[in-house]
Amino acid sequence: MRTTITIGPDLQIGGDDFVVMAGPCAVESGELLFAAADAVQRAGARVLRGGAFKPRTSPRSFQGLGTEGLDLLTAASRRTGLPVVTEVMDPRDVDLVAEHAAVLQVGSRNMQNFPLLREVGRQPKPVLLKRAAAATIDELLLAADYVLQEGNENVILCERGVRGFDPSTRYLLDLAAVPVLRERSPLPVIVDPSHGTGVARYVPSMARAALVAGADGLLVEVHAAPEQARCDGQQALTPTGFADLMAELRQLAPPIGRRLALAIDSTGAAKSPDSYDDEVIAP
Ligand code: PEP
Numbered sequence: 261m262r263t264t265i266t267i268g269p270d271l272q273i274g275g276d277d278f279v280v281m282a283g284p285c286a287v288e289s290g291e292l293l294f295a296a297a298d299a300v301q302r303a304g305a306r307v308l309r310g311g312a313f314k315p316r317t318s319p320r321s322f323q324g325l326g327t328e329g330l331d332l333l334t335a336a337s338r339r340t341g342l343p344v345v346t347e348v349m350d351p352r353d354v355d356l357v358a359e360h361a362a363v364l365q366v367g368s369r370n371m372q373n374f375p376l377l378r379e380v381g382r383q384p385k386p387v388l389l390k391r392a393a394a395a396t397i398d399e400l401l402l403a404a405d406y407v408l409q410e411g412n413e414n415v416i417l418c419e420r421g422v423r424g425f426d427p428s429t430r431y432l433l434d435l436a437a438v439p440v441l442r443e444r445s446p447l448p449v450i451v452d453p454s455h456g457t458g459v460a461r462y463v464p465s466m467a468r469a470a471l472v473a474g475a476d477g478l479l480v481e482v483h484a485a486p487e488q489a490r491c492d493g494q495q496a497l498t499p500t501g502f503a504d505l506m507a508e509l510r511q512l513a514p515p516i517g518r519r520l521a522l523a524i525d526s527t528g529a530a531k532s533p534d535s536y537d538d539e540v541i542a543p
């Protein structure tokens with residue numbers, strides 16, 4: 261039996277539906293966040309992503325807007341009806357982030373931050389756990405066990421690429437991890453093709469491949485104006501690029517026995533498939 265996890269009031273991941281989570285790498289301003297949120301919601305994403313606390317390699321890079329970013333995410337969630345996934349980096353921020361987020365992301369750099377894993381395990385919201393760039397699949401599953409052991413069984417595993425030797429892509433996206441994880445664990449598995457490739461034009465192929473490989477969903481970076489992004493702009497899809505990808509995924513899913521979770525309108529109600537097709541597939 262596979263684990264089905266409920267996100268927000270009624271979205272299920274780990275069941276029949278393929279769930280797409282999308283939004284900017286970082287929350288940068290209300291204007292940019294709302295533009296991205298509106299676009300991903302219209303295109304059929306079911307969860308809004310966006311980092312308020314950003315783990316940056318350099319301490320001199322933009323670190324995120326922090327609590328202001330969390331408030332903006334809550335506003336974007338109210339506006340679109342989409343639940344939010346956002347990263348928590350510090351065990352002391354878990355309660356604060358959980359007040360604003362439907363899903364708590366533990367990023368790749370913190371996959372083995374054991375105090376953080378324990379802390380997110382002591383609260384009930386689902387946890388999106390990203391594989392570290394040099395972690396084996398077993399290490400990812402053992403990291404998930406830290407969360408499960410504290411009583412939170414709602415862990416979503418995320419493959420986001422491991423460190424390879426070839427600079428043609430930012431990381432080496434390990435799509436074979438999808439069937440391996442599904443064999444070894446009942447937890448839902450999603451794929452992040454944005455960090456996995458680091459290049460926006462490679463993202464759609466890997467997103468389609470993730471669906472076909474059996475993933476339960478995607479985490480995709482989308483920015484209203486990628487060239488202006490303060491973080492990861494080179495790997496962000498534009499709103500149009502994302503809408504095109506969603507249209508492709510919607511066609512690809514049924515022949516392989518999958519279905520894209522229906523889009524919702526801004527009141528949080530699922531749209532009928534008819535209105536959905538009109539709005540999303542028409543150019
Ligand atoms: C992110 O999702 O923006 C992120 C920082 O991802 P990762 O932890 O996989 O690098």
Ligand code: MN
Pocket residue numbers: 285286455481491492
């Ligand atoms: Mn990013």
